[in-house]
Amino acid sequence: MNEANARQKAKGKRQKLQVRNRCVSTVLLPFAFCLLPFALLLSGSRCLAQDARTIIEEVQKRNRTASQRYEGTLQVIDNKKITDKRWIYKRKGSFGESKSVLIFTAPAEVKGVALLIVNHPDRASDQWMWTPSLERERRIAFQDRSTRFFGTDFSFEDLEERDAGQSDFKLLGDDKLDGVDCWLIEARPKEAKQSQYTSVKLWVRKDHWMFMQAESYVKDTLARRMNYSDFAAVQGIWTARTLTILDARRGSRTIMRLEKLAYNEPMKDDDFTIQALRREGS
Amino acid sequence: MILLRLISWPYVRKHLLRTMLTTAGIVLGVGVLVGMRTANETVMGAFQHTVDKIAGATQLQISAGDTGFEEDVLERVQSVPGVRTASAVIEAVAATDLPGQGNLMILGVDMTGDRSLREYSFESGDEAVIDDPLVFLAQADSLMVTSEFAARNHLQTNSRVPLRTMEGPKQFTVRGIMKAGGMASAFGGNLAVMDVYAAQKVFGRGRRFDRIDLAVKDGYTVPQVRQAIQKAIGPGFTVEAPTDRGAQFESIVAAHRISINISSVFALLIGMFIIYNSFTIAVTQRRYEIGILRALGAGRGQIRTLFLMESFIEGVIGSAVGLALGMGLARGMMGQIGGLIESLYGLDQPGNGVLSADPWLLGASFAVGVLTSMFAALLPANEASRVNPVTALQKGKAQEISEKETRLRGWAAVIFGAVAAGCLVFGAYRFIFYFGFLLTILGALLLTPTIALGITRLLRPLLSRLRPVEGALAADSLIQAPRRTAATVAALMLSLTMVVGFGGVAGASYHSITKWMEIALNPDLVVATSDNLASRTYRFPASLGEAIRKLDGVRVVQDVSAPRIIFRGKPILLVAIDITSVQQNAPRRPVQGDETTMYREASAGRGIIAAENLAELQHLRLGEVVDLPTPAGVLHLPLVGIVEDYSDQQGTFLIDRTLYKRAWNDDTCSLFRVYTAKGVSPLEVRQKILDRFGGQSKLFVFTNQELRNYILKITDQWFGMSYAQIFVAIFVAILGIVNTLTVSITDRRRELGVLQAVGALRNQIRHTIWMEAVTVGLVGLLMGLGLGAIYLYYMLEVLRRDVAGLRLGYEFPVSIALALFPVILGAALLSALGPAEAAVRGSLVEALEYE
């Protein structure tokens, strides 16, 4: 979640420096679904323990792929009323210039419900939900991004990918998490209005240049904590295959698992439109 | 105080029955006032309560009458700076097929964002509103109900609830249960939430929303944001606080309120006369006692205070009982008012039976009751204080009205009459008009003794011809006690005045409505979405009209949209219909304007036609340009004609349907008017429509006769309430007669004793009393009919100016007047039975003795 915040912050203004072109997008992770890709390429490498922004940019760089696909499961712990969900996730592009589609496959009641997210390098994403039973889409308004994503501990905002340029970063120092050496970085969205979070603390593991944990704060209160685990290199890209998010205010947790990961498959822009959702759904 | 206990209490105890009858006047007056107002307020309060509860944290609501608006307005609103959350809403009332549950208020909202506006407390206590929000949204049949409703119908999660939808009856699934309290308490728990997009489909709304609810961001003020929104979306929309919606609803019941106020005033006036009467009698009867008190040194002030205290206590008791009675009445009437509002406006209020008694109203009514009682006792109390100790101890008559007083009354009445007439000339001002109205009634009351005496004198020979002894005695007894007689006659006159007034208005209304139905309501069939024609829950797609048009035996189908829109702050009816077709099939002669021009301009979409009542209420003039708010902006249309039309009490505009479709971008229909081909039975066509479309769409087909009956039924409901008031008024007046007679026989105990001593049989005594009662009834009746004739004029004016804008022809309700003769004379006779029996009972010896 921290990452999410950070992304948000990063939004707009990435202009100056860095990254222009190709973006470097980046932001921190897309939380949730999307995110997964943090892959880090080469491992190790030297650590130029430069400043915070450089670190984040490096993380994004290592996670950059032309596309991503996986099958996910979502489990809300301690809430029997919310059944486990399965979906197929596809993303074309990376970070601020990516588009993604998430189609639920199980349980039967939600089969065919889809979410289309179009990220923007300089502002919050556009999100639509497709409901087959009504044969129509609905826009998830920006005002609603801080609400919970269908009873899970994610918020809609946590589904976005953002560029590093949308946030300011500050290196707080080194830290050790589960015996792994990390940099501890604080991200603040440049335009506070665009995010529900005030700041995000990110733990970046030094060995794989990957996020290990993100804590999102509203004011000074911890709102959500995301833990990345079950790391593996998929097609040479380091990916955390389990994400656990904790809603600190409600004390409830949701676990997301990524399976059948595949990177850089060819994908068509046409598949990331509302029309495509309509096709898929029907 | 000690006087009260020593002097008043024994008297009251001795005349307990009479005291009770007297107090009944106040009881009924206060009861009617409280009852009717409370019933009204409760229904209104329930509505406001519903609005408030449903509104939750909503600070502003955006609407465009009944028509709704397109979805993109939501994004425009959401992007206005200062808007924290804006959420689309569809509000509808749907019939459930659950036994005994009637209608369910359905709120369609977007659950993704709506939660920051509305508190949905869940049974589990978990914030997770719905068991599984994704499932709720994914399934179009998801419904969230209140725990109260669930308990009543033994529903649990995943239970099925049948609802009537545009596509016929459908099963919905409970996927969430709201805890009681908060929003769930609105509509007595008959409330359900569904997804707004599902609601669009279920209720035939197309891609439109009814309303947007929104909350303002911190740092912005509501007026600021309201202005910004109005600017962003244009003047065709109403942007208002949820509390303002109540104000609109209020104008709906305003008509009812005016008639309640008039009735209450009458009820209290009637009560006042009964009390006045009673005290006058008491003073007369107690002259001797007063004389003794005065002789023993009681001051005038003390005597006056004594009587005022008595009236105060009587007022307090009467008012207290009246409050209780009022609450009972309110309970009884609530259903009736609710029913009326439902059939008029399609709003259902399954009240939870909780009366919302306004403490101010209760307090004020109480005070009014007590003050009325004291005011009524003021004159008698003054008279008592003027009792001369010497003459009081001798025998004498005190009831007579001096010539001076008669003359004074006469002059005052003449002056009142003249001023009232003057008020009519300058009656354009509301205040002056009502002032004149009041003066007319007061003038009539001032003249009551004189006229009542005059009539009784005229009747005397007639009565003595009928029964030489009894008739003459009856008439004399009335003539002998002019105050007593006049007060009773006044009470009766007032109540009959009301009867004539309401009867006349009802008669004129029925007459006009029937005439209008003959001309304007001539389609053979009407296809509607509900058995309640006023319901605006469902809408038909225009394609259905096309399909009906293609049926064999159908000659013409007129598509009609009839949304309620807000015009100058009032919810009025907009009827959009093919004007050319109207001209061909149901041509109406305009009250104002040229027929040809009217139809030509209106059908071309270059003009608008107003119902006469709307023109009257809003002071619209022919040729004036009317500003009609539409979601696309304000439509400026010249008024090309004014026609008689009783579709809606608040007023109706007629425009061409093509224009409507363009300006509102809405082609849904409220109903279809169907004309069958020559020689084809409408019943046959109705069957065809039902067979062909009944399965796929929710529709009701009315024949012309059914339609008329429906309208007459609503009219009946409306007047039914007036009838209830009339009934009460007559009842009070009859009580007045009972009271007068009871007093009269007490007064004349000795006289009746003499009669019996010199040989009057008991039946002869009875007949005397009966004739007395019937004479009072007759006098009251004649005067009531006379004043009623004037009152009817005022009622029609009130109706035209302030209630419904209707210009109804003056027509004295002859049949009602004729029916009143047996009713009132019979009631008078009935009311005499008890007193007459009392008169023949009891000891003759005592009656003849002196106290």
Added chain:
Amino acid sequence: MIELRGVSKQFEGKRKVTALENVDLLVPKGELVSIVGASGSGKSTLLNLIGGLDRPSSGQIFVDGQNLTGISDDDLTRVRRDKIGFIFQFFNLLPTLTCLENVALPLHLRGWTRAKAHERSRELLELVQLGARMEHQPDELSGGERQRVAIARALSIFPPIVLADEPTGNLDSHTGAEILRLIHDLRDRLGATVLVVTHDAKVAESCQRTLTLRDGRIIGDERRG
């Protein structure tokens, strides 16, 4: 004409008051009887019982041969209407009626036509020398005149029995004497049986027979010449 057998009358109240106790009395036709006694001795009660205004607690009363015991209220009224004329201390005229109407009242009550009743009433008023006051209302008359109207009313039906309760009690002595003369005169003319309750010794002495009551019993029954 009038017969009482063992008549008693008690008034129920907080305390039982015995007004008459075991009274036996026989008054033949045409007799003029005065009844005297202290206040509360039972004389008015006796008169009321004979006049059928009240019923005895025990004993029997016969009027003109008819037993009043156990007959209905209406039958009692008929006895009054047809056989008894009342004269009261306070006249008890109906204030709203003229003298003529007051006198005609009992006749109307018997169902006489207006013309016939008025004819008889005029005669009677002439008889009591009030021919000039026929259309006046009672409050326009003096006490003596009012009592004469009352007497005319009592006689309007030519009753066999006339009961007078203190007929002069409310009049000055001169007028009282006049009224007394009138009563004698009428009795002689009509041959009625007359009972007069009185305080006035002169009145009592003018009668053929005087009954004296004390505590509800007849303690004296004196006949004169």
